[in-house]
Amino acid sequence: MFEVLPQLAPDPILGLSAAYREDNNPDKIDLGVGVYKDEQGNTPILTSVAKAQKILLERETSKTYITPQGHQGYIDNMLALLLGDKSPVLMADRVAGVQAPGGCGALRILSELLVRCNDNAKVWVSDPTWANHIPLIGSAGLKIETYPYFDKDTASIRFDAMMEALKKVEKGDIVLLHGCCHNPTGADLTNAQWDAVLDIAKEREFLPFLDVAYLGFGDGLEDDAYGVRLLAENLPEVIIAASCSKNFGLYRERVGLAAIITEDSKTRQIAQGQIQSVARGIYSMPPSYGGALVDIILSDTSLRKEWESEVNAMRNRMQTLRAMLVEKLEENGADKDFSFVNQQKGMFSFLCITPEQVREMRDKHSVYFVDSSRVNIAGINQQNVGTLAKALVSVL
Ligand code: LMR
Secondary structure, eight states: OGSSSSOOOOTTHHHHHHHHHHHOOOEEEOEEEOOOOOOOOOOOOOHHHHHHHHHHHHHHOOOOOOOTOOOOHHHHHHHHHHOOOTTTHTTTTOEEEEESSSHHHHHHHHHHHHOOOOTEEEEEEEEEEOTTTTHHTTTTOOOEEEEEEETTTEEEEEEEHHHHHHOOOHHHHHHEEEESOTTOOOOOHHHHHHHHHHHHHHHHHHEEEESSSSSTSSSSSTTTHHHHHHHHHSOOOEEEEETTTSOOOGGGGGEEEEEEOOOOOOHHHHHHHHHHHHHHHHSSOOSSHHHHHHHHHHHHHHHHHHHHHHHHHHHHHHHHHHHHHHHHHHTTTTSOOOOOHOOOOOEEEEEEOOOHHHHHHHHHHEEOTTOOOOOGGGOOOOOTTHHHHHHHHHHH
16 A cells, blocks of 8 residues: 555655764764754753652652643643733633644644634745744645745845735735744844734734744743734734743653634633644644643742753853854854854754755765754854864855
């Protein structure tokens, strides 16, 4: 039966890890998949998470099913983190939410829900966007369109072109926006630009679909929520897919959240039932473990503080790595100005080089990153930055 299927090329992001593992060069550098790494190249378990694991081990008395929506404490804590403790939409009982298997799971079930609402709906995604957005959303049956977002020549956001495109979006269409730390470019909207997006969302009556996978990695946990909170508080409907993979370092536990802000409390109940039924039709209920850990951390004042400082430390280190790379490139005589890397936010930067140059980096220098020129900044360290800068200068 399966011979009728075509052999697929490796995944553009996950495939890089396999290629990296097979490379025998001792100086190989992995800037592919978006995982945080420390100076030694490890992705350690956060201390706050390790403590929560101990608590959970003591506390958990059963492995029976959890409820279809997941841990309610996790959902409540995550909604407060994203929307603010005193969020008016939470006070008004306008937010439906379920724990989802990772940010991907959240994106997918929200997409399935959108199909239930309107199977002709179009989702507008930024050009470029995270490579997996298109299969995740498209496989649910939604049509995908793109709006201009990033100019490789100037390494900046094409905001005017983006606004022009959003002016053509029809009522009922969906616009996918990255809440912060845009993946793959690292180029984020300013607060003033978010304000302008809000105005156009009101005017065109489109539904914002916010993907929030890197909260805390840009300017901090509060500052990074500006766009999310602005849209949530000022529009009748917004949907949010959030992930705890990066900021809690819970990648393999698959912890995400799908949230739906509805016009009123009655519609919230409808949305809650529908999103749970979508999940039931795919995986029934989410895995318990990761959500239980996040709930423990966010509910405990001292663990929460510890987690916040771990997020701050990861962010600060990535900012230092950006500066280090830019400096090393200058030192090595790069004839391209890479100072834009310092302005970009979060885990990724677009180096704005060609796919041929990216492949040359891989084939000749064993430096692995996505063809789009997206690098995982957290993969840089004191040991490899010199080799990286030299290789990059040589392919320019
Ligand atoms: C990434 O963008 O590298 C991560 O979100 C991992 C993934 O699933 O692609």
